[in-house]
Amino acid sequence: MSNSGSNGGSNGDTAFPSNAPPPMSSRGELPGHPESQRAPNRTLIVVDRLAKYFPVEKGWFSREEKFVRAVDGVSLRVRRGETLGLVGESGCGKSTLGRLILRLIDPTYGRVFYDGRDLVPLGQSALRPLRRKMQIIFQDPYSSLNPRMTVKQIVGEAIRVHKLAATAADEARMIAELLDQVGLRRESIDRYPHEFSGGQRQRIGIARALAVQPEFIVCDEPISALDVSIQAQIVNLLQDLQERLGLTYLFISHDLKIVEHMSHRVCVMYLGRVVEQATSAELYDHPMHPYSRALMSAVPFVEPGRRKLRVLLEGDIPSPIDPPPGCTFHPRCPRFEPGKCDVSAPPLTEVTAGSGHKVACFHPHLD
Amino acid sequence: MPGPLLRVRDLVTSFRTDTGSFRAVDQVSFDVPAGASVGIVGESGCGKSVTALSILRLVPTPPGDIESGAIEFEGRDLLTLSERDMRGVRGNHISMVFQEPMTSLNPVYTVGSQIVEAIRLHQKRSRADAWERAVEMLRLVGIPSPETNARAYPHQLSGGMRQRVMIAMAIACEPKVLLADEPTTALDVTIQAQILETLRELRERLGMSVVLITHDLGVVAEHTEQVIVMYAARVVESAPVASIFARPRHPYTRGLLESIPKPRVRGEENKRRRLTTIEGLVPDLRNLPAGCRFADRCPMKIDECTKAEPPLVTVHDESGKHESRCIRASEL
16 A cells, blocks of 8 residues: 555554554454455454543533543454444444544544554644545434535535546546446436435435545444435445445444344444444344343334343443443443452453454353 | 224324425324324324324414314314313323423423423322322332432433433323324433333333334334324324234335344344335425325336325224225235
C-alpha cells in the first residue's frame, strides 16, 4: 500500500510498529477455523485497547470532573472482506466505537491500525487519503443528507473533494453509475432529499459512501429508521455491494436478528466493553456471557405459541458515568458471585484455545 | 355470549392538507373482546396510530376529521358522546400509552403527582389517598422503591422507567381497554421484554383488554391473540395469531413475514442468504390506484387486481374467523 502525500503525520506514520505494544495476541486470528477459510483472512483493522471518555459537567461551580466512559478499553480485529457485527443496547458505546475507528472523534487512549498504519497520531491532512478508504452510513437518512443539495451535488461532492473525476462529464458518468449500483433511477439525479422515501434516502447515503470507492464502511444502524419491508431491501443491497466490491463492514445495530443475518463474526458490547465475541453462528447457538444470553432471549420470535425460556434482566443499564466496580454487568447478573465479580473485571479471553470464541466472564455458560 | 367490549365499525378518519385531503383510516372494522389482546400491525403511515387516536377521539380537528363509522363501547357509540362525556371515558374506561414517554410526561411535575392528577380527574379521592394509589400503581408496574421514585421528575428516570410510569398512569383508574401505541419501540430489547411481560401480567391480573399497535411481528406473535394487518389505511387481513402466522392469506402479510431473517437451524452455519423483499413503495394516500392498494408491489398480481379493490372476505372460520382482502387468498 502506498499513500502519496501521506507523510504528514510527524510521529505516527509507521507500518505496524515494533516498538508499540503488540496490538493483540496471536489468538486474534482463527487458524483452521471454518469461518476463516471462507472469509479472506487478512486483517484490515486492529483496534487496540481503545477508549473514549467524554467529560461531563457536574454543576456550575463544582470543580470535580466526571467522565462518561463511552468506550472503555476495546480490542478487536476486522478482517478484509468480512462483516463484523456490533450489538448492544443504547449507550453501550457501539456508535462511539465506530466513530473512533474512523477517527471522526479522537480517542482518550488506545490505538487504531488501518492496514498497518496507526491512525491515532495522524493529523487531518495525513488522514485525508485514508478517509477515502473508510466511509460511514448513518442511521437517520432524514438528517444525514443536506436538504438544500440535489442527489448530484450530494454524491458529487465526495468525488470532487477527492479529485476522482478528471472532467465534469466523467463526474456525471460516475454519479450515474453509482445510482445504478444502489438501485436509484438515473432521472432522480436532480432531485432533493425530501422528494424521496426513507429507504431511497438511505440508498442516496450509500451512494455517497461508495462515491470515493472505499474499502471499509461503518454501517451505523443503517436500517433502524426504516420499515420492515424496506429494511430487507437495504440489507440485500449492502450484501450485494459487499460481494461485488469486496467491501469490509462494521455493522452496528441493536437488532440481533439482522446482525446475525449480516455478520460473519459478532461482538457484544455492554457499558463500553466487549463482553463476548465469536462467529455469528457460534455466538447465537452458544452465548456464554449471561448478558448475551439475556439479550438473545429477549428477542421476540416470529412463531406464535413458541415462547422461549426468557432470561428477564432486573433493573436498567447503569450509568456509564459511574459504572459499577469489577464486571460492570454484575448488579444485573444472575450468576453474580460476591467478592469476585464486583472486585475485578474479567478479561476477554478465549474459552477453548483456537475456537475464537471469547468471553469476559468469571462464570460463563459452558453448556 | 356477550358481545365484544369494543367494536369499531367502518371507521373513516380523513386529514385535510395543503396538497389535498386523504383518508388515513378507511372503513376499518374490528372487535376487541373483554380481556383479549389484539394486535394492529403495519408500516408507518398505514393508519394504525390514527385508528387508536380515533377511538379516543384524540385526532386533532382540523386537520383531522372522523368522517363516519361507529365506535361502540359497552353499548354506547363513542362518536355520538359530548366532549364532556368523552372525558369521562378517556383515561378512565379506555386509556392509552404512547411511544415516546418523555414527550407525554410533564417535565416540571413529579411522576407521582402526575398520576395523582390522573386519578383525581376521574375519582373522588383525597390527595393523600390518591398518592397512596399512585405509589401502589408504580409498584404494580415494577418500579423499584416506588415511594422514592414517585417523587422523581421524569428526567431523573430512564426510558424504560418512564414508560412504566406511563403505564401506571394509564391503568390507575383500572380501564377496561388499554391502547398501547408502539409502547416499546423506543426501548432496548431487554427493557422491551420487561415491559411486555408487565403488560401481560396486568392484563391477566386486572382482566383488561389490550390493543397493541406495533410494527414488530415478533411482538405480535408473542403477545397478542388476534391480529389485524393494515396497509394504506385499509385492513388487509385479520385472523387469530396462530392462523395468520401459520398461513398468511394476504401477499402483503406474507411479504412482511418473509422479509425478516429466518431463524437459523441450531448448529448450521450462517449462510447469509438474500432476504425476500417487498419491492416498491406504499402508494400515496392522496392518489390511490383503482384496484387493490397493494397490487403495484404484489408478486401475485393479475389483471383483475387493478380493476376493482377486493373486499375483505372470510377465508375460513375454523378456530376463529380468518379474513383477507385478496382475490387469490385461497391460493396462498
